[in-house]
Amino acid sequence: MAEKTRYSDSELEEFRVIINEKLKQAYADYEQLKNALNNLDGNDTSDTSPTFKVLEEGATTMSKEEAGRLAQRQMKFIQHLQAALVRIENKTYGICRETGKLIPKERLRAVPHATLSIEAKADGKR
Numbered sequence: 647m648a649e650k651t652r653y654s655d656s657e658l659e660e661f662r663v664i665i666n667e668k669l670k671q672a673y674a675d676y677e678q679l680k681n682a683l684n685n686l687d688g689n690d691t692s693d694t695s696p697t698f699k700v701l702e703e704g705a706t707t708m709s710k711e712e713a714g715r716l717a718q719r720q721m722k723f724i725q726h727l728q729a730a731l732v733r734i735e736n737k738t739y740g741i742c743r744e745t746g747k748l749i750p751k752e753r754l755r756a757v758p759h760a761t762l763s764i765e766a767k768a769d770g771k772r
């Protein structure tokens with residue numbers, strides 16, 4: 647029997663559902679980070695006494711920088727998930743970009759935007 651070269655339409659649909667769920671959560675997380683950056687959550691130092699305000703300004707700046715980094719990272723994750731949906735449409739989803747073989751379903755369920763098999767990823771680190 648020949649080795650399978652791509653996932654079936656029903657298998658691709660299963661992955662589409664997984665990716666869409668991850669996207670929904672990723673967008674919610676991104677919005678939460680954006681709100682933290684814009685102080686839309688109301689959790690700032692405007693209602694504290696001047697003494698604490700001076701101390702908290704440094705912490706606020708660090709928190710905003712961290713939230714900014716997390717938001718950038720979250721947007722990158724969203725873009726990877728969107729690219730995975732494009733690969734599903736093109737029926738190239740789940741094919742390792744290094745080996746050309748199918749990435750195991752277990753890996754794709756855990757990391758649905760993966761483009762490398764575990765073996766190819768390990769070879770790239772050497």
